[in-house]
Amino acid sequence: MLAQVLRPVSNLFDPKEYPDLLVGIGDPDDAAVWRLDEQRALVVTTDFFTPVVDTPYEYGAIAASNSLSDIYAMGGKPFLALNVAALPPDLPIEISAQILRGGAEKCREAGVIVAGGHTIQDKEPKFGLVALGFVEINKLMTKSGLKPGDALVLTKPLGFGVTTTALKRGLTTPPETDEVIGWMSRLNAQAAALANEFGLRAATDITGFSLLGHAHEMEKASGLGLRLRFDQIPFISCAAKYAAQWTFPGGSADNKLFYERFVQFSPSIDETRQMMLFDAQTSGGLLLGVPPEKLQNFLARAKEVEQPAWLIGEAIVGQGIEVLA
Ligand code: CO
Ligand code: CO
Numbered sequence: 001m002l003a004q005v006l007r008p009v010s011n012l013f014d015p016k017e018y019p020d021l022l023v024g025i026g027d028p029d030d031a032a033v034w035r036l037d038e039q040r041a042l043v044v045t046t047d048f049f050t051p052v053v054d055t056p057y058e059y060g061a062i063a064a065s066n067s068l069s070d071i072y073a074m075g076g077k078p079f080l081a082l083n084v085a086a087l088p089p090d091l092p093i094e095i096s097a098q099i100l101r102g103g104a105e106k107c108r109e110a111g112v113i114v115a116g117g118h119t120i121q122d123k124e125p126k127f128g129l130v131a132l133g134f135v136e137i138n139k140l141m142t143k144s145g146l147k148p149g150d151a152l153v154l155t156k157p158l159g160f161g162v163t164t165t166a167l168k169r170g171l172t173t174p175p176e177t178d179e180v181i182g183w184m185s186r187l188n189a190q191a192a193a194l195a196n197e198f199g200l201r202a203a204t205d206i207t208g209f210s211l212l213g214h215a216h217e218m219e220k221a222s223g224l225g226l227r228l229r230f231d232q233i234p235f236i237s238c239a240a241k242y243a244a245q246w247t248f249p250g251g252s253a254d255n256k257l258f259y260e261r262f263v264q265f266s267p268s269i270d271e272t273r274q275m276m277l278f279d280a281q282t283s284g285g286l287l288l289g290v291p292p293e294k295l296q297n298f299l300a301r302a303k304e305v306e307q308p309a310w311l312i313g314e315a316i317v318g319q320g321i322e323v324l325a
Helices: 002-012 056-072 093-109 160-168 174-185 189-197 210-222 239-244 250-262 271-278 292-304
Strands: 021-023 032-035 040-049 077-087 113-121 126-136 151-154 202-205 225-229 263-265 286-290 310-316 320-324
Touching: 040 056, 040 077, 056 077, 056 093, 056 126, 056 174, 056 189, 056 202, 077 093, 093 113, 093 126, 113 126, 151 292, 160 174, 160 239, 160 250, 189 286, 189 292, 202 210, 210 225, 210 250, 210 271, 210 286, 210 320, 239 271, 250 263, 250 271, 286 292, 292 310
Parallel strands: 077 113, 225 320, 263 320
Antiparallel strands: 021 032, 032 040, 040 126, 077 126, 151 286, 151 310, 202 286, 225 310
């Protein structure tokens, strides 16, 4: 549906007339990329959403981390952001202030200045950022950068959608709530820096379209197939428990409906575990393509700097996604 809505926009702009637009129309990716000179490009993105947790400070921090993530997913480093906020007029001013403070402190942690923004009144709160970053053009990472044999490495576990819905229903224990909030607030900055250090060229971040949805975007853009191994895919500790109670958000069902045609599951992977891979994530990790000859050193370096990294599969000649048990 969204593709149909956006079609008139893409028809209006001919990419050939905008040679400095390195990534944008025609090859949608995590963020738009605009060449500034021979070496450097500007990375631009925006993202905002309704509350995923019931604590305002954490909501702000997660929304900011999620917005900045699309810059990291392109191999860039964010430096400037603007708030985008819609706040109910009857929301206590302290609550609104905490949302913005959570966002601003997360930006400061990332080395990003919040230089303004825009707030309107709306019944349901919405918050996020417009974010700008720089990328060295030879360090640019795209969804189309996978090569056959590349290892697929994920830098945060899954299970955020199914757990935050359980949280909204009052089911989660305090340690479970802390665990999911901790992961969603975490910046993808270090993962992106590591990707830069190893000269990686293929990446995306795992958000609302789920691991399989975003993995599909990569295999399609790269013209390859993917092979994933379920038993190597990381989940937060309570994900399986809430999956069994089927607290998946609506977006996860939409993901399954749309993306399952591109996925072949091993018969021993039951419906619940399949659904865990279609689960809509908020502020998920990076999915990186790592050339096989760099993999061992990459994983060793990740361990050294305490950057979580899980090898979950590889890119292969072919198309679609195969999920082995
Ligand atoms: Co993204
Ligand atoms: Co986005």
